Every structure is written in C-alpha cells, then in structure tokens.
Amino acid sequence: MxxxxxxxxxxxxxxxxxxxxxxxxxxxxxxxxxxxxxxxxxxxxxxxxxxxxxxxxxxxxxxxxxxxxxxxxxxxxxxxxxxxxxxxxxxxxxxxxxxxxxxxxxxxxxxxxxxxxxxxxxxxxxxxxxxxxxxxxxxxxxxxxxxxxxxxxxxxxxxxxxxxxxxxxxxxxxxxxxxxxxxxxxxxxxxxxxxxxxxxxxxxxxxxxxxxxxxxxxxxxxxxxxxxxxxxxxxxxxxxxxxxxxxxxxxxxxxxxxxxxxxxxxxxxxxxxxxxxxxxxxxxxxxPEVTFMLIAMMLLGGAGNNVGAVLGVFAFLYIFRVTTALTAALPGYLGVELAIPEGLIRNVLTGILIILVLFYRPRGIIPEESVKTVAWDIFNKRLGFIPPSARGTIVLLAGRLRNLIKRRKG
Amino acid sequence: MTRPPENCDDALLCVRGVKKYFGGVRAVDGVDLEVPRRWIVGLIGPNGSGKSTLFNVIAGVYKPDAGRIWFDGEDITGLPPHEIYKRGLVRTFQTPRLWQSLTVYENTLAGYRGHSGENPLRALLRLFWRKREVDNAEASIERILDSGLKPVAGNLSSDISGGQMKLGELTRALNTKPKMVMLDEPAAGINPTLARQLFERIVKLRDEEGITFLIIEHRLEILFDYVDYVYVMHQGKIIARGKPEEVVEDPKVIQVYLEG
Structure with missing residues (x-):
C-alpha cells in the first residue's frame, strides 16, 4: 500500500x-x-x-x-x-x-x-x-x-x-x-x-x-x-x-x-x-554547500554542454520537488516522529537520486557535443558525417527497436 | 641568452652539454647533438637510455640541470613548451596524446598558430575569426585526406586505433607549420607496410615543405632506410654518431644492442 x-x-x-x-x-x-x-x-x-x-x-x-x-x-x-x-x-x-x-x-x-x-x-x-x-x-x-x-x-x-x-x-x-x-x-x-x-x-x-x-x-x-x-x-x-x-x-x-x-x-x-x-x-x-548543488545541477544536465547545464538545473529542481514531497510524507508512513531535520532527509534523498542518474547516464542528460564553429559546417559539407552524439543516439535507438521487434516475434 | 657555439652555427637545433638528473638517476648526462636544416635525424638507443627525457628537455617539459639548447640561432634553454612551439619546434609523444573528447578533425584544427578566435574577447565576435577558421578548416581537411585519416576523422579520438592516433598526432603537429618536428617512436605498433608509408611521407614532407625531423625509433630496419644521420644514446650519453651504415658497424653500438 x-x-x-x-x-x-x-x-x-x-x-x-x-x-x-x-x-x-x-x-x-x-x-x-x-x-x-x-x-x-x-x-x-x-x-x-x-x-x-x-x-x-x-x-x-x-x-x-x-x-x-x-x-x-x-x-x-x-x-x-x-x-x-x-x-x-x-x-x-x-x-x-x-x-x-x-x-x-x-x-x-x-x-x-x-x-x-x-x-x-x-x-x-x-x-x-x-x-x-x-x-x-x-x-x-x-x-x-x-x-x-x-x-x-x-x-x-x-x-x-x-x-x-x-x-x-x-x-x-x-x-x-x-x-x-x-x-x-x-x-x-x-x-x-x-x-x-x-x-x-x-x-x-x-x-x-x-x-x-x-x-x-x-x-x-x-x-x-x-x-x-x-x-x-x-x-x-x-x-x-x-x-x-x-x-x-x-x-x-x-x-x-x-x-x-x-x-x-x-x-x-x-x-x-x-x-x-x-x-x-x-x-x-x-x-559553501551551495557550490555543490550547482555542480550537481551541471553534472546532471551534462557538463560541457550549455543546453544540458540549463536542463540540469530544472531536472534538479524537479528531483528536489519529489524529495520534498516524499520527506513530508515519510513520518506518516513510518508512523514515527523523526528526530532529524527534514532538510537532512531531503538532501540524502536528493543525493541518492543524483547518484542514480549519474550511474546510468554519467555524461548527463545531454552529453557534450562537438564545438560548433564554421569549421564544423565545412567538414559536414565536404566529408558528410553524422556527429558522434547524434550517431550514438541513432545507433542506440536502432538497437532498441531491433530488440523490441525480436521480442515481439519471439 | 648566449649565441650558439661556432661549430653549431648552421644547425637548426643545437644541444650542448645537456644534463637532466632525477634524484640519483642520470637520465641525460651531458649530451651534445646537432640537427642540420632539412635533415632527418634518428635518435636510437636501448630502453631507458634517456631518449625521451632528452626530447622532454628540448621541448620544455623539463628544465635541464645543466647545458644549453639553441633553436634556429636562439637560446631556448628552459623556455616553457608553448614558447618553444612559437619558435616552430613541435613534438609528438611516445604514447599518443590526442585530446580524447575532441574528434580527430577537431584535434587537427586546434594546432594552428596565431588564431585570433583563441582570444576570449575576440571569440565573442565571429567576424574576427571566421575567415581564419574557414582557411584552417579547408587546410585541415586536405591534410586529413592526405594522411588517410578520412574514415575516422569524425570519430572521437578516443575511439580510433593506436596507429591512427600516431597519424593524428603527426597531422596535428604538421598543421602548426613547424620548422622542425620531433617524433617519439612514430612506427611503434604500426604494421611494416604502414610504417614504411609513414616514413616515405616524412621524406616527402622534408623535400616539399622543408621540415626538419628528429626521430626516436626502435625499429632500426625501417628507420635506417630513411634517415640522413643517427645518434646512439646509452645511459644518458651519446655513444656513437654518424651515417646509418657507419653506426651499424660501430662495435660500441653492437655491444649495447646485444646486451639489451
């Protein structure tokens, strides 16, 4: 329940x-x-x-x-x-x-x-x-x-x-x-x-x-x-x-x-x-601990990626929201009064969630991409390649799709 | 700053009495060496003889404990690596040191000298560096096509083979328009055919672009077919020097290599 x-x-x-x-x-x-x-x-x-x-x-x-x-x-x-x-x-x-x-x-x-x-x-x-x-x-x-x-x-x-x-x-x-x-x-x-x-x-x-x-x-x-x-x-x-x-x-x-x-x-x-x-x-x-919150936000979103870093902030705030709700509900489920401050439990829960995200997506939500200057466009035009991150995503999605089809057939 | 010694006037690189000790270990112990312009010079010797340390001292990674080094008539002893680069001397490493999170192409792009887009304030306004970046990109692509790195040019440089890393490092070094390149074991881990192609390319670069080379290499059977001159190091000292055919017959060299 x-x-x-x-x-x-x-x-x-x-x-x-x-x-x-x-x-x-x-x-x-x-x-x-x-x-x-x-x-x-x-x-x-x-x-x-x-x-x-x-x-x-x-x-x-x-x-x-x-x-x-x-x-x-x-x-x-x-x-x-x-x-x-x-x-x-x-x-x-x-x-x-x-x-x-x-x-x-x-x-x-x-x-x-x-x-x-x-x-x-x-x-x-x-x-x-x-x-x-x-x-x-x-x-x-x-x-x-x-x-x-x-x-x-x-x-x-x-x-x-x-x-x-x-x-x-x-x-x-x-x-x-x-x-x-x-x-x-x-x-x-x-x-x-x-x-x-x-x-x-x-x-x-x-x-x-x-x-x-x-x-x-x-x-x-x-x-x-x-x-x-x-x-x-x-x-x-x-x-x-x-x-x-x-x-x-x-x-x-x-x-x-x-x-x-x-x-x-x-x-x-x-x-x-x-x-x-x-x-x-x-x-x-x-x-000083605020610094580490900022670092966590950045790692979560994708260090070295500006869009990722911004997304990381919002992801972190959402995680914070979840852990705040959970913390508030915790004493009720356990049926005991907690003798430690709520903020502490929230920090622990937030920490665990960030560890999980980093464990399964170590390079963040949006990993780093190539530096986009005009040189990048010229390269694409002349040698026509898909950038590593996008290619990685396509390979990943193709693999998932193949597995899905296999499972259906099986 | 002193002037180079007289018998070293014409040489591009001139090393005199260089010593580098690590505690009690005399890694480089009084080395004299010259590399004339447009020559390909080999530096050989058993493992641990001090070749790479000598490279590091010349390239500014270590400061020598004694001795002086001149490059192109200028005293470069003890200058930091980026200053030595400015004077037209670049190197590669025994274990390739490409920038792992950059693609091979980006690696070759980052070597160019005097790029105004590398100044943080100018970087903000593209018109300051766009033209230069376009030129560099075109030139880099030409070099990549030339070096056979095309199939992996878009890969992260952590995702290519060891031999390709060596090639990538050489391409990156050449993009700096150097006067002289020091290569640390360019043929290690490369199959014989590719290694010969690599050395043929080095000869071509010397002939066409006038680049001088100093090369550390253990694969003597390949090296000796391409170099003009060879220095042999043992226990931090130069024990023999001369044309490849002379060095091979030197009893000291034979002894050192047989001893292992």
Missing part, C-alpha cells in the same frame, strides 16, 4: 505544472550554472568556491546601497518628510556611512524606513542601483578571482580547488563577522518592486521578464564564447594539459582568463540572485 502511495506522490509532484516560482528560481540558478560550466565543464577547472564569487554580487549590492542609494534617499526625505529621521535616530538629511555604520541598528532602520520606501517610489534609481551593483560586482568578482588564482594556476587543478573551497568557507564566516560586507548576520534588504513595471503591475511576471532577459544575454555570451576556437582550446586544455602546451597553448594564462571570466559572470549572476530571488540577504544564502 505504501509503495503505491509513494509512486503516486512521485507522479503527482512530477506532473504538477512548472509554476512561476520554479521557473524564476530555475532561470536564476541557470545563470549561475552557466558560469560554472565555462570553468568546470569546458575548461576542467574545479571551482569548488563558486558561491564565494556569487557572494561578491551581494557584497557589491550592499556597497552600492550605502554609497549611492542612501545619500539620495536621505536628501529626498530631508525635504519631503524630515520627521522620518527622528524615528530612526538621525538628524534630517543624515545617513549611515559605509563602512563604519554598516550593519548597525541605525543602518537597518534607515534601510527599512527610508531607503526601501524611497526605492519603491523611485524605480529609476532602483534600476540604476541594480546596474551599478552588477558592474561593481562583476569587477569585484574578476579581481578576487585573479588574486586567488594567480599564485596557483601553475600548479595542478587540485590545489586550486582546495584553495577556492577554503576561500568560500572563509568568506561565509567573514560575511557574518565583518558587517561592511553584507551587513553582518542581520544582512540587508532590497525589494522586488521595480519588477512591477516590467510585468505590467504583477511583480512575479516582472521578475520572470527580468530573469529571462538576463539569462538570454548570459546564454548568448557563454554560447558564443564556447562554440569558438577558444572553446576548443578550453577542451584541449581540459583533456590533456601537456599536449595543449606543446601545441602552443599558454595553460596558466588560459586558466587565469577562464577563472576571471567565470568569476565575473558569477558575480553578475549574484546580483540577479539577490534582486530577483532573495531580496532578504543573509550570510546563510552563501553557504
């Missing part, structure tokens, strides 16, 4: 419509996974500290908040409603300064009472806020990526992986301990409101439109970058460094470039992560 019900639950959660929230979440993560895919999937650089570069987007947002939005909001309300300042405990026209006042009680009150209402009324400033944050975030991500990677690009990838992982652990602690970064454990708040404009009055439609735009630009960038001679070079480096160096590729430089680009895109994605997905920013959004 229980088995039937469990299957029912799985089917139900898989067939339920995608839902606006899942779509938005998926696209935000897709942006982040795309940046990871350049580094990990294409270039073979295991960036185990991805989340730290996403956090750069949040840090940039926080800095721009203090330096750009606060003065504007203070100047505006000093004229319109000076009494607002007495509530917060400031002189009219005064505002919390970065970095000294960051994360203080006054700063949080100022943010909630003065800055947020100002942003909700002045949508243009909010868009400027987002653009400036993205620009500063990208810069910050690229610079930190450069500083971290420079000393170790000459060593094996393992060292880089360890360094980046440790950095992401360090930064997670720093985010709590050092208020100028994102306001300490209290974090900071931005707002969804400007997206009302894009969605003709509906915030969620607006968020969807915004993330589709960001995702579109990001996908185009990544696809152009990878389906080019550069993408071929990245794969060559990933497959065999020594051979690539012998064929004239400067491995240290290419690795550095890739990490800088990946970090830049991750930090810009981090700004989208803050404004579109999590407007209440706290240090726990940037736990």
């Amino acid at each position: 229980a088995v039937g019900e469990i299957i029912g639950l799985i089917v139900e959660s898989l067939t339920a419509p995608l839902g606006l929230h899942l779509l938005i979440t998926g696209l935000v993560y897709a942006v982040l996974v795309l940046s990871l895919n350049i580094e990990y999937g294409w270039a073979g650089i295991p960036n185990f500290g991805k989340i730290a570069f996403i956090a750069m987007g949040a840090i940039a947002t926080h800095i721009v908040y203090y330096l750009y939005v606060f003065p504007k909001a203070a100047a505006y309300y000093a004229e319109v409603a000076p009494d607002k300042f007495t509530l917060v405990g400031l002189e009219p026209g005064d505002y919390p300064k970065w970095p000294g006042d960051a994360g203080s009680y006054t700063a949080i009150n100022f943010m909630l009472q003065i800055a947020l209402p100002y942003l909700q009324e002045h949508l243009l400033v909010l868009f400027e806020f987002m653009l400036l944050s993205a620009a500063l975030g990208g810069l910050l991500g690229a610079i930190i990526g450069l500083i971290l990677a420079y000393p170790v690009v000459r060593l094996r990838e393992d060292y880089l992986a360890i360094l980046l992982l440790m950095f992401s652990f360090m930064l997670w602690n720093f985010l709590t301990a050092i208020p100028p970064l994102i306001g300490g454990s209290q974090g900071f708040r931005v707002t969804y409101d400007p997206f009302k404009v894009l969605g003709l009055g509906n915030v969620d439609y607006g968020r969807l439109v915004a993330i589709i735009l960001i995702f579109g630009v990001m996908y185009l960038l990544v696809d152009r970058l990878t389906h080019s001679p550069y993408g071929r070079t990245l794969r060559a480096m990933r497959d065999d460094e020594l051979a690539a160096a012998t064929m004239g590729k400067n491995i240290s430089r290419i690795r550095l470039e890739t990490i800088v680009m990946g970090s830049f895109l991750a930090a810009v994605g981090g700004v989208a992560f803050v404004f579109i997905l999590f407007p209440s920013v706290t240090p726990d959004l940037f736990k």
Whole structure:
C-alpha cells in the first residue's frame, strides 16, 4: 500500500505544472550554472568556491546601497518628510556611512524606513542601483578571482580547488563577522518592486521578464564564447594539459582568463540572485554547500554542454520537488516522529537520486557535443558525417527497436 | 641568452652539454647533438637510455640541470613548451596524446598558430575569426585526406586505433607549420607496410615543405632506410654518431644492442 502511495506522490509532484516560482528560481540558478560550466565543464577547472564569487554580487549590492542609494534617499526625505529621521535616530538629511555604520541598528532602520520606501517610489534609481551593483560586482568578482588564482594556476587543478573551497568557507564566516560586507548576520534588504513595471503591475511576471532577459544575454555570451576556437582550446586544455602546451597553448594564462571570466559572470549572476530571488540577504544564502548543488545541477544536465547545464538545473529542481514531497510524507508512513531535520532527509534523498542518474547516464542528460564553429559546417559539407552524439543516439535507438521487434516475434 | 657555439652555427637545433638528473638517476648526462636544416635525424638507443627525457628537455617539459639548447640561432634553454612551439619546434609523444573528447578533425584544427578566435574577447565576435577558421578548416581537411585519416576523422579520438592516433598526432603537429618536428617512436605498433608509408611521407614532407625531423625509433630496419644521420644514446650519453651504415658497424653500438 505504501509503495503505491509513494509512486503516486512521485507522479503527482512530477506532473504538477512548472509554476512561476520554479521557473524564476530555475532561470536564476541557470545563470549561475552557466558560469560554472565555462570553468568546470569546458575548461576542467574545479571551482569548488563558486558561491564565494556569487557572494561578491551581494557584497557589491550592499556597497552600492550605502554609497549611492542612501545619500539620495536621505536628501529626498530631508525635504519631503524630515520627521522620518527622528524615528530612526538621525538628524534630517543624515545617513549611515559605509563602512563604519554598516550593519548597525541605525543602518537597518534607515534601510527599512527610508531607503526601501524611497526605492519603491523611485524605480529609476532602483534600476540604476541594480546596474551599478552588477558592474561593481562583476569587477569585484574578476579581481578576487585573479588574486586567488594567480599564485596557483601553475600548479595542478587540485590545489586550486582546495584553495577556492577554503576561500568560500572563509568568506561565509567573514560575511557574518565583518558587517561592511553584507551587513553582518542581520544582512540587508532590497525589494522586488521595480519588477512591477516590467510585468505590467504583477511583480512575479516582472521578475520572470527580468530573469529571462538576463539569462538570454548570459546564454548568448557563454554560447558564443564556447562554440569558438577558444572553446576548443578550453577542451584541449581540459583533456590533456601537456599536449595543449606543446601545441602552443599558454595553460596558466588560459586558466587565469577562464577563472576571471567565470568569476565575473558569477558575480553578475549574484546580483540577479539577490534582486530577483532573495531580496532578504543573509550570510546563510552563501553557504559553501551551495557550490555543490550547482555542480550537481551541471553534472546532471551534462557538463560541457550549455543546453544540458540549463536542463540540469530544472531536472534538479524537479528531483528536489519529489524529495520534498516524499520527506513530508515519510513520518506518516513510518508512523514515527523523526528526530532529524527534514532538510537532512531531503538532501540524502536528493543525493541518492543524483547518484542514480549519474550511474546510468554519467555524461548527463545531454552529453557534450562537438564545438560548433564554421569549421564544423565545412567538414559536414565536404566529408558528410553524422556527429558522434547524434550517431550514438541513432545507433542506440536502432538497437532498441531491433530488440523490441525480436521480442515481439519471439 | 648566449649565441650558439661556432661549430653549431648552421644547425637548426643545437644541444650542448645537456644534463637532466632525477634524484640519483642520470637520465641525460651531458649530451651534445646537432640537427642540420632539412635533415632527418634518428635518435636510437636501448630502453631507458634517456631518449625521451632528452626530447622532454628540448621541448620544455623539463628544465635541464645543466647545458644549453639553441633553436634556429636562439637560446631556448628552459623556455616553457608553448614558447618553444612559437619558435616552430613541435613534438609528438611516445604514447599518443590526442585530446580524447575532441574528434580527430577537431584535434587537427586546434594546432594552428596565431588564431585570433583563441582570444576570449575576440571569440565573442565571429567576424574576427571566421575567415581564419574557414582557411584552417579547408587546410585541415586536405591534410586529413592526405594522411588517410578520412574514415575516422569524425570519430572521437578516443575511439580510433593506436596507429591512427600516431597519424593524428603527426597531422596535428604538421598543421602548426613547424620548422622542425620531433617524433617519439612514430612506427611503434604500426604494421611494416604502414610504417614504411609513414616514413616515405616524412621524406616527402622534408623535400616539399622543408621540415626538419628528429626521430626516436626502435625499429632500426625501417628507420635506417630513411634517415640522413643517427645518434646512439646509452645511459644518458651519446655513444656513437654518424651515417646509418657507419653506426651499424660501430662495435660500441653492437655491444649495447646485444646486451639489451
């Protein structure tokens, strides 16, 4: 009886419509996974500290908040409603300064009472806020990526992986301990409101439109970058460094470039992560384990394949949905109260499902394909061949069909 | 940077007193060697005599513990592999090192020098590199037709035979328009007919494109029919040098090969 019900639950959660929230979440993560895919999937650089570069987007947002939005909001309300300042405990026209006042009680009150209402009324400033944050975030991500990677690009990838992982652990602690970064454990708040404009009055439609735009630009960038001679070079480096160096590729430089680009895109994605997905920013959004969720999404979809990586995100979210439903139903079936947190069971179930997928489809849902440049078209035209992946699929399907016919006859 | 020694002026590759030790093992122990332009030079010796280590030192994989190397009149001692490639010296490996997740065709495409599409910013705009990519593609296809790799050109390079991998590596190396190619056992694992075809092609490449070759090979009966000059290595040292017919009769060489 229980088995039937469990299957029912799985089917139900898989067939339920995608839902606006899942779509938005998926696209935000897709942006982040795309940046990871350049580094990990294409270039073979295991960036185990991805989340730290996403956090750069949040840090940039926080800095721009203090330096750009606060003065504007203070100047505006000093004229319109000076009494607002007495509530917060400031002189009219005064505002919390970065970095000294960051994360203080006054700063949080100022943010909630003065800055947020100002942003909700002045949508243009909010868009400027987002653009400036993205620009500063990208810069910050690229610079930190450069500083971290420079000393170790000459060593094996393992060292880089360890360094980046440790950095992401360090930064997670720093985010709590050092208020100028994102306001300490209290974090900071931005707002969804400007997206009302894009969605003709509906915030969620607006968020969807915004993330589709960001995702579109990001996908185009990544696809152009990878389906080019550069993408071929990245794969060559990933497959065999020594051979690539012998064929004239400067491995240290290419690795550095890739990490800088990946970090830049991750930090810009981090700004989208803050404004579109999590407007209440706290240090726990940037736990190091998030990196591994992103890696799982990428492996699930197909590392080194941009379409695959995006599909992987949605596949993962579906798996997550199933495991969430199962977790909720589990105590009922077992007839006991579980003494461990639900999130833990869900993580275990998610892990098992991913292992199964990787076991039966190790190269992901859509495996890697040839680099598509004009050279590929010329080859097809002159020597006329079917690309390995497509040919593989045809052979596979033909084999299945043959077996099916045999079984019928038998 | 020092100038090459006088007796080495005309040689394309000049090696003087190169040493490479691994702990107590003297893999290369004071080697002097010259490769004149447009020559095909063989490098032979029993297993473990230091031939491949010498290749690795010349190609920049290892830095020599002593000695200097000049290529085309320029001191290249201790330069990294990609810098040595820039100067027109490429190599193949004893165990073929094609990029496994790329097709054979893509492997041959990735070797070209100075491709603007390999710059990450230019890669974003196709008009910067489209023309070059078309030229490279056409040239690569010609080389593939020429080398007999056509039937497997669309295969992933992990899915072809060992001999085809060797051919693929040579084709990839030739696409870089090199001045000199160092081949590490090109005929190993290839049947005698194909091996002879391979060496005939090497001679043709030398005659038509002016490429110089330095070749490590164990199959002396084939090698000696095609090379101009031979160096014999034993225990990290050059023990004999000369024309193939001279080297064969050298008592030291006979002894080394009989000892195994």
